[in-house]
Every structure is written in C-alpha cells, then in structure tokens.
Amino acid sequence: MTTLLERPAPPALAFDGPLRGLRAGAVQAWGALEALALVPERPEPRPQFVAPLRHLKLAGVPSYGTVDLENTAERGLLVVPMHVGFFQEGAQNHATARALVLDAGEVLRVDDAFCVQQAQGGLLKEAQQRFLMLPLGLRPAALAQRGSRGCGRLWEEIDAFTRQYGVARGGHLERFLRPYFPRLQPLRHAFEALPEQVGAAYFVAGRLVGVEVAPNADYWAELAPVLVMYGYGPAALLAEDRGHRAPERPLDLEGLADLDDLAGRLAASRREQAGRYAEEVRRAQALAADAKAEGQRHGLDVATLIGDDWNGQVVSEGTDTVYLSLFRRFSARTLDGPAVSL
Amino acid sequence: MNPQLLLNYLDARRTTLVRLPEGAKLHVELLAIAPHFYAHIPADAAADLSHRREALANLLTGELTGERPDLLGLLRPLPLRETLPVLGVLAERRINCRRARRLGLALVLNHPDLPELAAARRNRLARLLRHLLGECSWSGVRRALEPQTNGRGQVFLEKLLGRYAPVTPAVREALAVLTGAPVEPTHPALRRRLAARTTLAEGEGLPRETLFGLRGVFHPKTPASQVRYLAAPVARAAADGPLTVGYKAALSGQAPSVPPEVLRGPDARPALPGRLAVVLDLSASTASSGERAYHPAALGLAVARQLQARVSDVSVVPVGGTDRPHGGTDLASAVLEAARQGPGAVLVVTDGYENTRPGDTAAVVVGLRRLGFDAPVLQVVPRFTPGEDLSRRRLGEAIPLLAVDHEGDVGELLARVVLAHAGAELAPEDLDQIETLLFVR
Numbered sequence: 001m002t003t004l005l006e007r008p009a010p011p012a013l014a015f016d017g018p019l020r021g022l023r024a025g026a027v028q029a030w031g032a033l034e035a036l037a038l039v040p041e042r043p044e045p046r047p048q049f050v051a052p053l054r055h056l057k058l059a060g061v062p063s064y065g066t067v068d069l070e071n072t073a074e075r076g077l078l079v080v081p082m083h084v085g086f087f088q089e090g091a092q093n094h095a096t097a098r099a100l101v102l103d104a105g106e107v108l109r110v111d112d113a114f115c116v117q118q119a120q121g122g123l124l125k126e127a128q129q130r131f132l133m134l135p136l137g138l139r140p141a142a143l144a145q146r147g148s149r150g151c152g153r154l155w156e157e158i159d160a161f162t163r164q165y166g167v168a169r170g171g172h173l174e175r176f177l178r179p180y181f182p183r184l185q186p187l188r189h190a191f192e193a194l195p196e197q198v199g200a201a202y203f204v205a206g207r208l209v210g211v212e213v214a215p216n217a218d219y220w221a222e223l224a225p226v227l228v229m230y231g232y233g234p235a236a237l238l239a240e241d242r243g244h245r246a247p248e249r250p251l252d253l254e255g256l257a258d259l260d261d262l263a264g265r266l267a268a269s270r271r272e273q274a275g276r277y278a279e280e281v282r283r284a285q286a287l288a289a290d291a292k293a294e295g296q297r298h299g300l301d302v303a304t305l306i307g308d309d310w311n312g313q314v315v316s317e318g319t320d321t322v323y324l325s326l327f328r329r330f331s332a333r334t335l336d337g338p339a340v341s342l
Numbered sequence: 343m344n345p346q347l348l349l350n351y352l353d354a355r356r357t358t359l360v361r362l363p364e365g366a367k368l369h370v371e372l373l374a375i376a377p378h379f380y381a382h383i384p385a386d387a388a389a390d391l392s393h394r395r396e397a398l399a400n401l402l403t404g405e406l407t408g409e410r411p412d413l414l415g416l417l418r419p420l421p422l423r424e425t426l427p428v429l430g431v432l433a434e435r436r437i438n439c440r441r442a443r444r445l446g447l448a449l450v451l452n453h454p455d456l457p458e459l460a461a462a463r464r465n466r467l468a469r470l471l472r473h474l475l476g477e478c479s480w481s482g483v484r485r486a487l488e489p490q491t492n493g494r495g496q497v498f499l500e501k502l503l504g505r506y507a508p509v510t511p512a513v514r515e516a517l518a519v520l521t522g523a524p525v526e527p528t529h530p531a532l533r534r535r536l537a538a539r540t541t542l543a544e545g546e547g548l549p550r551e552t553l554f555g556l557r558g559v560f561h562p563k564t565p566a567s568q569v570r571y572l573a574a575p576v577a578r579a580a581a582d583g584p585l586t587v588g589y590k591a592a593l594s595g596q597a598p599s600v601p602p603e604v605l606r607g608p609d610a611r612p613a614l615p616g617r618l619a620v621v622l623d624l625s626a627s628t629a630s631s632g633e634r635a636y637h638p639a640a641l642g643l644a645v646a647r648q649l650q651a652r653v654s655d656v657s658v659v660p661v662g663g664t665d666r667p668h669g670g671t672d673l674a675s676a677v678l679e680a681a682r683q684g685p686g687a688v689l690v691v692t693d694g695y696e697n698t699r700p701g702d703t704a705a706v707v708v709g710l711r712r713l714g715f716d717a718p719v720l721q722v723v724p725r726f727t728p729g730e731d732l733s734r735r736r737l738g739e740a741i742p743l744l745a746v747d748h749e750g751d752v753g754e755l756l757a758r759v760v761l762a763h764a765g766a767e768l769a770p771e772d773l774d775q776i777e778t779l780l781f782v783r
Contacts, residue, residue, distance in 0.1 A: 026670060028697035031734075186734070189627035190695045192662070192670045251705040253712060262709045263678050266702060273699075 013278040014041060018288045018314055018321045019213065024278035025197065027270065030190035033236035034206075034246050035228070036277045038199035038213060049215035049322065050076035050104075053130060053222040058086050059107050061123040065151035066111045067094050071102035072128065077298055078102045079215060079315055079323045081223055083134035083142050085173070085230075091122040093174065095134050095154075097146035098304070099313045099323060101297040114142065115151040116158060118171030132177075133226050135234040136209060136330045137161045140311045143304070164238060164332045177230075180237060187233045188225045193217070199324070200224065201281045202232045205244035205335065208280045209235060211312075213324035235330050242335055249273055288314055288326060343375050345764040348776065352754060352761075355383075356728070359392040366396070373400050379773060381411030382781040384428050385420055388754065395431035402432075402442045413445055422455035426463060426470070433473035444506065446474045451507035460516035461531035462549050468520040475502070480521065487514060487523035546572045583749035585644035586637075593629075593636040593666055605647065614756060614775075616687075617655040619680035622646050623692035625662030625671040630693075634726045638693040639667045641724035644749035645691055652752060657683050661692070671695055673737065674702035681715050687759040688719045694735025694743075704738025718762035722746055722755060753779040 013024035015038075025037030050073040059068040067086070071078040080102060085095035094113045102108050116134075134142055141157040155171025162176045163169060177184075191200075198220045199213035212227055214220040239245075251269055256262055287310050291303035300322060303314045312326035328334075350368055359365040372380045383389060383397035401413060417425050429449070432442050450456060450471065459467055472480040479502060486495030499509045499517075507513065511528075518525035519532050527533050531548075538545025538553070542561045545553055550573035557564050582590070588600035628639035650656045659676045662669040673696050680688045696703055707719050721737045725745040736743050744755065757779040764772055 026672070026698050028670060029699050030695070030697055186695075189630070189693070190697050192626035192695075192697060194670050195668070248701070249699075251702070251709065253705070253709045256709055256712050258713065259678060259682055259710075262706065262713065263675070265709075266674060266678070266706060270699065270702075 013275055015278070015282060015285065017282075017285050018316070018324055019199075019211075019281070019285050020319075020321070022199065022213070024274050024281070025194060027273050027277060028191050029246050030187060031236055032205045032239040032244055032246055033187065033191075033228070033232060034203040034277075035191055035200040036203070036274060036281065037194050037197045038201065038211075038281075039194065039196050040198055043196045044216070046216040046322075048076055049219060050078050051219045051222045052078065052081060052084075053226075056080060056084070056131065057128045058124060058126060060126050061092075061094060062109075064092060064115055064123070065094075065113055065149060066109060067096070067113045067124075068107055068109050069096075069100065069102065070107045071104055073104050075104045077104070077300070079219075079300070081133070081226075081323070082313055082325050083139055083231075084226075085116060085132040085134060086124055086127075086129065087132055087174065087177075088124050088127070088129075090120075091124045092120045092151075093117040094124060095132075095142065095173075097142050099302060099315055099325065101300050101302070101315065103298050111149060112145070112147050114145075114154040116154060116171065116173040118152065118155050118158075120172075131226065133230040134173075135161065135176075135230060136232055136327055137164070137235065137238075138173075139231075139327050140329050143311050143313070144306060146304075161331075165234075165241075176234070180234065183237055184229045184233045187228045187236070191224065191228045193221045193224050197224075200227075201277065201284075202228075203246070203277065203280075204232065204235045204330070205239040206247040207334075208277070208284055208328070209330055210327040211281055211284060211324065212326075213321060215322045238332060239335055242332065244335055284310065284326060288312070288324070343768050343773070344766070345761040345768040345772075347371060347375060348379070348768070349758070349761050352758065352780075355386065355389040355393050358390050359396055365393075369393075369396050369400055370404075373397075373404050373406070376773065377401075377406055377408070378411055379777055381413060381416060382777060384413065385416045385425075386781060387424070388751070388780075391427055394428045398428055399431050399435055399437060402437055402439060402445070410441075414448055417445075417449055418453075422450065422453045422459050423463075425449065426459060426466060429470055430466065433470050436473070438473060438476075443474050446470060447503065447506035451503060451513055456516045457512055457527075457529040458531045460519050461529075461535040462552050464520060464535070464552075465555070471517075471520060483517055484521035484523050487518045487521060487525070489524065542569070543572060547574050548572075549574055550576065582641070583644060585647055585749050586640045589640035589643045590636045593639055613652055613654045615654050616759075617683070617685045618649060618653045618657075618759070619683050619685035619688045620646050620649055620656060620658045621661060621673060621676040621680050621688060621690040621692070622658050623661045623671060623673065623690070624664065624667050625669055625695070626667050627671065627695045628662070628693050629667035630726075636667075637726050638724045641746065641749060642691045642693075645722065645724065645746060645752055645755075648749050648752040649689070649755070652756065657685070670698050672698040672702075674698075674706040677703055677706050677710075677719065681710050681717075685717055686763065687717050689722050689755060689759075690719065690737065690741070691722045691724065692737075694721070694723050694732060694737070696735075696737060701738070704741060707738065707741055718742075718759060720744055720755070720758060753782075 015022050021040055022038045023041050025039040028035045055071055055073040055078050057070040057072050059070040061067050080100040082099045083095055087093045093116045095116050097112045138157055138161055145153055158171040158173050159169050165176055167176045196217050198217055202210040214223050291305040291314050293303045295302055301316050305312050310326055310328055315323040354362050384394045429446055432446055486498040503509055515527045515529055515532055534545050538556050539560050542564050553569045553573050557569050584604050588604040591597035592600050622642055624639055629636055630638050646658055659680045661673055661676045719741055721741050721743045723732055723745045725747050757776045760772055760776055
C-alpha cells in the first residue's frame with residue numbers, strides 16, 4: 001500500500017526573513033478559513049522548547065488582572081503563546097497580553113493580564129488546564145495594552161467585538177463563545193497538523209489575516225487547534241455569516257487525456273494556490289523587520305510590531321525565529337470594504 | 343425489477359414513515375414487485391420501526407400473488423423484545439385475520455423469551471394477546487387459569503391455544519401474570535415482578551419503564567431516584583462491534599493490538615467476487631476527542647476489515663496515517679490512486695473533513711467520469727450518533743453519502759455496490775445476494 005507520505009512533495013516554496021528555514025506546504029480549507037502550512041526545510045526537533053498544553057500551568061491569580069504562570073517541565077524553555085485565556089466556572093476569566101518566556105520550573109507573575117468576564121466575581125483557582133486564545137478581532141487591542149495595568153481595560157473592545165456577532169453587550173467574552181462553540185468546534189477537526197509542520201498562515205475569505213510559527217512540531221500540534229478554534233475561527237464565522245467564502249478554484253477538466261493528466265492538473269492547481277498564498281505571506285513577513293526589540297528573557301529576544309494594519313510579536317534566538325505571531329486588524333468592516341492589498 | 347426501487351428503500355429505511363411523503367407508495371410497490379424481499383422488512387434491524395410495522399401490516403392484509411412468504415420463520419429467530427413493537431401494529435390497526443392470529447400467537451407463545459417479556463412488558467403483551475384472541479377468549483383464559491378449575495381449564499387452554507403452541511407450565515405462568523390470574527410463578531422474572539407490587543426493591547433489575555409503571559400504581563411515594571437506582575442499566579442503542587472495540591482499545595493505548603481472534607472473526611460466509619477499492623481516511627481528525635475519542639478511526643478500520651473479509655479482492659488506500667490517525671486529509675489524490683487499480687467500486691471511508699482541499703474529490707470524480715471511469719464512488723461516514731449533522735461533510739452532490747453506525751453495516755455498503763452495478767434490471771440472483779447481504783444476521 002502506498003501512503004500519502006510517500007508521494008513526492010511539491011516543489012519547495014521557501015521563505016526568508018523571520019520565516020527563514022521554512023517553506024510553504026499544503027493549503028487546508030474549511031468554510032471561509034484557509035491555512036497554508038509552514039514546514040521546516042530541514043526538520044529540527046528543537047527539544048529545548050517544551051509544548052504549552054502539557055507544561056503551562058495557571059499557578060494562581062493573586063488579584064484581578066494579575067496571573068501567576070508556571071512552566072511545569074523539568075527542563076526546557078516554555079514560550080507562552082500570545083493572548084492565552086483561562087476560563088473557569090464561577091471565577092473571573094483572564095487572558096494574557098503578550099508572549100512570555102518561562103524557564104523550566106519557573107513561576108512568572110504577569111501583572112498586565114486582562115479580565116474578560118466583566119460582571120463575574122471570584123479568582124481563578126490553580127489548575128493545569130487547557131487554555132483558550134483571544135479572537136483575532138481582539139488581539140491588536142490586547143497587544144497594544146501590554147505592560148499597562150487595569151483589569152477591565154479590554155472590556156470596551158470585547159463589547160464591540162461581541163456586538164458584531166449579535167451577542168449581548170458587555171465585556172463578556174464567554175457570551176460569544178458559548179453560543180458559537182458548536183460552530184467553532186468542527187474547525188478543530190477540519191484543520192489538521194501535518195507531519196513536521198511548525199506554523200501556518202491563515203486566510204479568511206481569501207485575505208491573509210495571520211501568520212503563526214511555533215518552536216517545533218510538538219508545540220504546533222498542541223497550539224494549532226486552539227489557534228484555529230478561538231483565534232481565527234471567529235473571524236471565519238463572521239465572514240461566512242456575511243456571505244463571504246474562500247475563493248473557489250475549480251479544476252480545469254477540459255480535454256483530459258488520462259489519469260496522469262488529471263493527477264497533474266490537481267497537483268498544479270494546488271501548487272499554484274500555495275505559491276500565490278506564499279507570496280502574500282512573504283510580503284507580510286517583511287513587515288516583521290519593523291518590530292521593535294522589547295527585551296530579552298532566558299537568552300531569547302522578544303520584539304513587537306505595532307502597525308496600522310499588522311501587529312504581532314517575534315521571539316527569536318539570535319537570528320533564528322522561535323515563535324512568531326503576526327496578525328491583521330479584523331472586523332466586520334474589513335470584510336465589507338474592498339480587499340486590502342499588502 | 344428496477345434496482346432503483348431497492349435503492350429508494352435503502353435510502354428511506356432509517357427515516358420514520360411520517361417524514362416520507364412517498365413512503366407508503368414505496369411499500370406498496372415493493373410488496374407488488376418483490377414480495378420475498380419485502381417479507382424481510384419486518385425483521386430488518388436497520389429499518390425504522392415504522393417501516394417494519396407497515397411491512398407486516400401490508401404482508402398480512404395485502405394481495406399477494408404466488409406463495410406467501412414464511413413470516414413466522416423470518417421473525418422467530420429474533421428476540422421477542424425486538425418483535426413485540428412490530429407485532430403491536432396488529433392491535434393498533436385491528437388486524438385480526440386468521441393469518442395475523444396464527445403469526446402472533448405462534449410467535450409469542452412459543453418464544454423462550456415469553457416469561458421475561460411478560461414480566462417486563464406486561465401491558466403491551468397483554469394488549470396484543472387480548473386483541474388476537476378477542477375479549478371473550480381472553481376472559482376465558484383468565485378463568486381457565488384459576489386454581490379451582492380441576493383440569494377443565496387446561497382442556498380449554500389446549501383447545502384454544504394448542505394449535506399455536508403447547509400449553510406448558512411456563513406458558514401458563516406467563517399467561518396468568520398477563521391476565522391477572524392468581525399464580526405463584528417459578529420463573530425468577532415473573533416472581534420479581536409480582537413481588538415488586540408489595541416491595542418495589544424486589545423488582546431490582548427490571549427495566550426502568552416497568553419499574554416506573556409499578557411505582558405509579560403501587561408505590562406512588564417512592565422517589566424516582568430510587569426507581570432509577572433499581573432499574574436495569576440501559577445499554578447504548580448501537581453498541582460497538584468487536585472489531586471497533588478492539589481498534590479503539592489499540593488506538594487509545596489500552597491494548598497493545600487488536601486480538602488475533604477478533605481480527606480473524608469478521609465473517610465466515612464465502613467472499614463476494616469482485617474488486618473493491620477502499621480509501622480509508624486515517625487523518626488526524628479521525629482521532630476525534632472526548633467520548634468520541636478514536637471512534638471514527640476505529641469504526642473506519644473495522645469497516646475496512648469487514649470488507650476485506652467479505653469481498654475477494656479489496657485494496658486499501660490510506661489517507662493521512664497508515665495505522666493510526668495522523669496528518670491531513672487529501673482524499674482526492676487517494677481516490678485517483680484507487681481508480682488506477684481498476685476497481686468495481688470505490689468506497690471512501692471518511693469522517694468528511696476534507697481539507698486538502700474541499701471540493702477536490704468531487705472535481706476528481708467528475709474528471710474520472712470524463713475519462714470513462716464508471717464504477718460507483720460512495721462516501722461512507724463512520725458515525726457516532728444518528729444525530730450528527732453531516733450536511734457540511736459531504737464530498738459532493740454526485741457522490742452518494744452513506745452513514746454507518748456499526749461495523750455490521752457493511753452488508754448495506756456491498757448491497758449498494760451490487761445495485762449500482764446492476765444496470766436497468768436486477769437479475770434474480772442479484773436480488774438473492776442483496777437479501778443475504780442486507781438481512782442475514
């Protein structure tokens with residue numbers, strides 16, 4: 001039996017800049033959301049970085065807006081992804097504002113977190129729990145407010161965000177997540193981590209909206225379902241509800257000669273799409289050069305990009321990108337207006 | 343006969359008749375054109391109860407040409423718990439012709455499950471028997487079971503019922519409980535039921551609805567929670583087959599591998615001739631999560647294994663992983679690879695999350711048709727519950743979708759393949775084969 005993995009890979013579509021060492025892989029799609037896989041040209045296990053779901057623990061919440069995060073690994077650095085959220089029943093849910101780096105066993109107090117459940121009292125309890133991620137529509141505002149304090153400083157943005165979905169007002173993110181969960185959950189199954197994949201570029205209704213890179217494939221396998229369900233899924237649902245779809249690319253079947261011809265046309269169509277999307281990613285990642293260094297932790301540099309359209313952070317070790325999250329401002333108006341060219 | 347008629351039945355049989363505007367017409371046509379096929383429907387475990395009841399009513403009251411099918415022989419091997427709701431149509435539609443009476447009484451009174459059912463489904467069973475015998479005879483049965491009849495009662499019972507079944511002590515006990523005649527039964531289930539009238543706890547292990555019925559009449563102050571505690575555990579409607587259980591255990595790490603005796607045992611029947619290609623989706627999504635963990639992958643693997651056991655030449659083209667869920671879902675390339683092998687049919691066993699890319703499989707199938715590949719391509723979705731919405735997981739309008747809930751459903755898959763190959767007219771030997779595939783348990 002021949003497996004897919006044994007088929008020849010498409011020609012390399014390599015990147016440079018912060019995505020150096022990566023190439024474009026297959027495009028996966030579901031509804032209005034598409035993801036271009038980013039895979040290393042030479043797979044590296046990078047065991048010095050541990051995966052977040054297994055090793056990130058909410059050690060405590062001493063006060064509203066402050067969270068203690070722990071890396072439970074005995075060895076290995078943990079890059080805490082940007083904008084992770086912790087939800088528990090009967091307690092004020094919290095989310096972080098930026099990427100963080102924790103050494104093995106380290107407990108880090110983070111005092112610029114957000115409360116994302118305006119009218120709920122009670123502090124989160126210590127837990128080794130799954131985390132969520134702030135939706136794309138909230139991430140630029142969350143990043144812009146990193147380093148500042150105040151539990152409720154994201155409530156206004158949450159209110160505006162949830163109103164786009166016809167959800168009741170207030171700084172309550174859970175009021176969006178609960179009714180939309182049945183539509184978000186299938187995305188977790190619809191987008192699958194490929195062998196060696198360490199990142200993806202996300203497109204909503206054909207527009208590039210985010211580029212995400214993880215330290216290694218294990219890390220990505222844990223992060224990807226969270227990103228797609230909570231980070232980029234809500235934007236795709238908004239697009240679908242407003243009648244937008246991923247661009248259709250019908251296969252040209254005129255004058256087919258034989259099965260090889262059909263297989264060749266299928267492969268060419270996919271290659272062409274991947275190539276075009278890779279070109280968009282290449283232009284977006286060039287913006288990362290404008291990111292400003294914001295310090296160093298455990299030998300890793302953290303740089304932040306704040307722009308009119310693109311925002312994000314890059315964690316790097318020397319010239320090697322360890323973690324990258326670049327995302328675009330996104331709202332219902334983005335969809336209604338003309339497509340934004342880079 | 344036109345194979346489309348059977349396909350229509352296969353498409354309709356899981357849907358209740360009231361939701362099928364053409365359902366009654368379909369039954370009439372099937373009865374007229376394929377009466378022997380139709381006679382299997384009252385025993386068709388995959389069919390909705392409404393179809394089974396409609397078919398039984400039509401078979402007993404409709405006009406049939408030629409020899410009447412042996413309904414008793416078809417229904418007798420089934421558990422009485424399963425046939426009783428089907429037979430219930432006789433009372434509801436007041437069907438009490440001689441054929442109906444003979445079928446109902448011979449089936450119920452001869453069945454080894456009669457005492458169990460008399461304890462657990464007393465009202466339903468009593469209603470059926472009262473209808474079949476008539477009110478006067480039913481009252482006579484009760485009087486004949488009184489202790490002081492000095493043998494006249496047994497004579498009456500044998501005269502009334504002896505032509506359908508021997509009136510054994512077990513039958514007398516069950517009838518006594520059903521008619522309300524005084525009795526001290528020896529069968530444990532009947533004893534439990536009668537004892538539960540005095541003390542509900544004595545009925546421990548009876549079905550929940552039976553205990554709730556007893557509570558309503560005899561113990562209205564007993565809390566519902568206690569009734570639930572005493573009731574027999576409710577089995578999941580569609581419990582997994584042995585292969586699915588084995589694959590789930592192996593995939594989740596609870597067992598090192600599927601036991602060889604389970605792998606060997608799918609089917610002892612002779613394999614069907616023909617070449618079949620199975621595209622087996624073992625991408626990451628088939629691992630699923632929560633209570634459904636590994637269900638799509640395990641059921642998919644079990645279906646593929648069953649097909650390998652029942653068809654002489656089966657090739658499997660895995661997608662994603664080869665033996666466990668892994669990677670993406672490029673079904674289109676796999677369908678192309680399957681088509682290269684020149685199969686008589688391609689079954690795409692997938693959870694339907696075609697992400698590389700949605701629509702590519704449908705386009706490839708259109709391309710294959712243009713190249714003259716006319717073998718049927720079917721999408722088979724291993725389902726956890728009939729409530730799953732598969733509308734967004736269809737590979738394409740031109741690719742028929744069939745959901746499977748159990749590894750035993752491969753019979754229907756193969757029947758559909760036979761029907762797809764049949765052309766405009768179905769040969770009698772093909773019809774026999776389809777009956778075997780669909781109805782032999």
